[in-house]
Amino acid sequence: MFAYIIKRLLLMIPTLFGVMLLTFIVTQFVPGGPVEQLTAQLEGQEHAGEASSGAQGLYRGARGLDPEQVEALKALYGFDKPAHERFLQMLGQYLAFDFGESYFHNQSVIELVKSKLPVSISLGLWTFFLTYLTCIPLGIAKAVRDGSSFDTFTSTLILIGYAIPGFVLAIMLLVLFGGGSFYDVFPLRGLVSDNWETLSWWGKITDYLWHLVLPVSAMMVGSFAVMTLLTKNSFVEEIRKQYVLTAKAKGLQENVILYKHVFRNAVIPLITGFPAAFIGALFTGSLLIETVFSLDGLGLLAYESVIKRDYPVVLGTLYVFTLLGLISKLLSDISYVIIDPRIQFDAVK
Helix, strand or coil, X not given: CHHHHHHHHHHHHHHHHHHHHHHHHHHXXXXXXXXXXXXXXXXXXXXXXXXXXXXXXXXXXXXXXXXXXXXHHHHHHCCCCCHXXXXXXXXXXXXXXXXXXXXXXXXXXXXXXXXHHHHHHHHHHHHHHHHHHHHHHXXXXXXXXXXXXXXXXXXXHHHHHHHCCHHHHHHHHHHHHECCCCCECCCXXXXXXXXXXXXXXXXXXXXXXXXXXXXXXXXXXXXHHHHXXXXXXXXXXXHCCHHHHHHHHCCCCHHHHHHHHHHHHHCHHHHHCHHHHHHHHHHCCCHHHHHHCCCCCHHHHHHHHHHCCCHHHHHHHHHHHHHHHXXXXXXXXXXXXXXXXXXXXXXXX
């Protein structure tokens, strides 16, 4: 197992290098980079200033920036160096977890991401835990009652929820319960109220949870179908195996068979995906959900960074999230061995 872990860690290096190289190459050919955007802004300000002085006869028409100014902008953003030098310099900084500063936020990438994490962590973790805590018991209940009216009814409900896009459900919840045409029950925006600092500790907790009800509900519903049906199918497959029939023939109670024998085998596919899902919940954001509920999280940051060509934020966050994704895959493999000792990766060539 130790040799397998070392091998996987070594394979992360070329994988991470390839992802960063490919993304860096793509960014070199995307039009509208930070230099072009700032040049357009400066030219627009210059033209506006000239137009405002037109009454004094000083208007001289449209003018571009001097070549010296353009070269100064390139030097400001580091584009005065060849591409391969910039890439190698970027890798050296990223190995030390130095991601530079955002072009447009006047803030380091790490501090910028930290400022957005509370929103994404709140949405991700609550969605993650509530989904697991709801779907696993529901999936077990459906497996035990496979083919019953309860199974059919719940399957219909979760598939309807799966078919509704998350942002559409978010808008529906706002209209119904956010002070739209029906009920004014939940807040419309933000993670906390404006007077949150003045509230008691219990008031802060309830205010925070009250703001999360609608966005977490919109994110959870789409996850119900996958997790519930995965749980159900895993348990149904185990229940139909020979050892269950043998246990029943020996007179064991159904609850003992289900939770002592079936559970630990059927839960393997669910638990092994736990590390990746947990890490993903911490560092993922939903652009549409954050936009609908006016939440400033990682989803909105990623979108704005791509639109504005904020390369330090785009590449820095990509590096971190790719590294976390590779580590989560390794943790998933390790969890296989912990849960089922019969699996031996050392024997895999």
